[in-house]
Amino acid sequence: WVRYFMDRHLVVLFICSNMHVLWVVLLAGFVGVFGDDIFDAESCGSSFYNETIRRPSLARLREFPWLVRLGYQKSPDVAPEFHFHGTLIHRYYAVTTVFAADYLGKSLKFVRLGDYHTSDEKDCQEFDGEEICAPSPQDIPVLYVVKHPEQNRPRMSHDLVVVKFQQPADLTTEYVKPICLPSPNLPLSEDAPLFLSAWCGSVKTGISVVPRQYRMQLAPTAVCTEKLSPHISITLHESEFCAALDLPKDSTLPKEVSLRGSTGAPLQMLDRTGKRFQLVGMTSVGVKNAARDVPYVFTNVLQLSDWLRSTVDREEQKRAGRL
Numbered sequence: 001w002v003r004y005f006m007d008r009h010l011v012v013l014f015i016c017s018n019m020h021v022l023w024v025v026l027l028a029g030f031v032g033v034f035g036d037d038i039f040d041a042e043s044c045g046s047s048f049y050n051e052t053i054r055r056p057s058l059a060r061l062r063e064f065p066w067l068v069r070l071g072y073q074k075s076p077d078v079a080p081e082f083h084f085h086g087t088l089i090h091r092y093y094a095v096t097t098v099f100a101a102d103y104l105g106k107s108l109k110f111v112r113l114g115d116y117h118t119s120d121e122k123d124c125q126e127f128d129g130e131e132i133c134a135p136s137p138q139d140i141p142v143l144y145v146v147k148h149p150e151q152n153r154p155r156m157s158h159d160l161v162v163v164k165f166q167q168p169a170d171l172t173t174e175y176v177k178p179i180c181l182p183s184p185n186l187p188l189s190e191d192a193p194l195f196l197s198a199w200c201g202s203v204k205t206g207i208s209v210v211p212r213q214y215r216m217q218l219a220p221t222a223v224c225t226e227k228l229s230p231h232i233s234i235t236l237h238e239s240e241f242c243a244a245l246d247l248p249k250d251s252t253l254p255k256e257v258s259l260r261g262s263t264g265a266p267l268q269m270l271d272r273t274g275k276r277f278q279l280v281g282m283t284s285v286g287v288k289n290a291a292r293d294v295p296y297v298f299t300n301v302l303q304l305s306d307w308l309r310s311t312v313d314r315e316e317q318k319r320a321g322r323l
Contacts, residue, residue, distance in 0.1 A: 038316060039090055039309075040171075045180035045268075045276035052195060052215075052270070055248060059211040061116050061125040061134060064197040066179040066266065066277075067211060068094045069118075070163075071110030071139065072103055080110050080139075085198055085264040087279055088113060088178045091168040092319070093312055097284050097299060098153055100264035101145050101161040108145060111163060113138040114175040118199060118209045134175045141166040146311055148304065150239075157237035159284045159299045162311050179266060181309065182278045182302050188269075190218045194243055194280065198265035202258035202289055214259075216267060217246040219295035227294045231287040239303050240284060242295035243267060258289050259296060267298050 048062035068086035073079075083103060086094035094111055101108050115137040116123040124133040143166045148158040169176055194216040201207045219227075224242030228234055236242070259265075267281035281298030290296075301308070 038313065039181055040178055041180065044089075044178045045271070045278060046177060047277065048174060050275075052193070053213055054215060056212065056214050056245075058208070059116075059197050059213045061123055061127075061132065062174055063213070064211060064266075064277075065114070065175050065177040066279075067115070067197060068096075069112040069115050069199070070096060070100055070103070070108055070264070071112055072106035073109040074106060081106075082110075082112055082118070083261070085262065085266070085283070086111060086163055087264075087266040087282065088169065088176070089181060089279070089308075090178055090312060091171055092165050093315070094163045094165075095279070095282065095301075095308065096161050096163060096264040097159045097282055098147060098151050098161055099159075099284075101147070101163070108142050108163070110142060111140050111165065113140065113169050114173065116210060120209075135173055138169060138176060140169060146315070148307060155237065156234060156240065156285055156297065158239045158304065160239075160282070160301070160304050160308065162308065162315070164315055179268060180271065180276050180278045182280050182305055183271070184305065186269075186271075186278060186280070186302060188218065188241075188280060188302060190220065192218065192269055193246070194218070194267050194269050195277070196243075196259070196262070196265060196267050196283070198259065198262035198283065200259045200262040200265070202260055207261040215246040216243040218242070219244045224295045224297070228287065228297075231290070231294075232285065234285065234297065236297070239300050240297050241281065241300050242297055243281065244295040245292055247292060259283065259286055260288060262286070 066088040068088055069082045070084050071080035071082045084100040086096035088094050124131050143164045146162040148160045150158040196216050197211050197213045199208050199211050219242040221236050262283045265283045266279050268277040269280050271278055279301050284299045285297035287294055
């Protein structure tokens with residue numbers, strides 16, 4: 001006899017003959033396979049550059065190819081406005097925060113991938129004596145968003161949104177790549193080097209036209225609450241954590257360094273190999289023109305990764321017509 005058994009990602013064909021059982025495992029009909037391979041685990045999180053920063057600096061072309069700009073549109077006859085950030089995790093999906101997805105009640109209609117200099121029509125940069133130019137950014141319509149079922153904006157908990165695209169991103173270019181989702185057992189300690197990349201700035205400087213990158217470090221909950229209490233009334237939930245700028249003692253940065261405009265931006269760390277970036281957090285809440293030692297609140301992607309994975313898994317099954 002022959003029996004077919006469907007189990008999420010696999011079709012298992014049982015064939016029994018002469019008391020022997022032959023198990024043949026076939027891939028299902030949609031792109032992606034069992035487990036992390038749905039998220040392109042073989043090529044995710046790869047930056048064009050091998051070294052990481054110690055001091056704040058401008059990001060380089062091709063350095064964070066998973067950065068996403070979010071496009072809002074009041075009506076179809078009005079050109080979209082691009083603000084805030086998302087992070088590409090799959091050719092059909094990005095993640096961001098609730099505030100970024102619902103910015104001032106405007107409809108999130110597009111994601112822009114592969115952008116760098118926001119005021120230049122063409123992004124070029126010299127590398128090894130040769131001018132390298134990026135292809136035009138990819139503007140992809142948003143199909144819909146899926147908010148975490150426990151998200152609570154007033155309490156700032158479970159601040160996570162999955163953005164589903166109408167069409168897939170082109171990942172054949174090195175300027176657009178997904179970041180890796182964190183390993184379930186990824187250690188996140190106070191001395192772990194974290195890296196934030198975002199188009200951000202202060203009221204005085206304005207938002208940068210190219211992404212900035214900062215080295216960050218975890219801040220203990222008690223320290224975070226104490227530093228934020230004069231500005232924000234907040235009780236941290238396990239779905240959030242705090243991180244502050246990790247600056248060298250001889251840093252010449254001004255006393256006030258603002259990450260204004262960085263909402264939804266990825267906080268990332270390298271995996272054990274030191275070659276791939278994993279998404280561990282997203283900028284959720286901060287103080288405008290905060291002093292350098294004042295922490296920022298980040299969505300804890302590590303804590304919410306199970307929901308994130310299962311949501312994308314379910315959406316992929318729907319896209320394949322299996323739900």
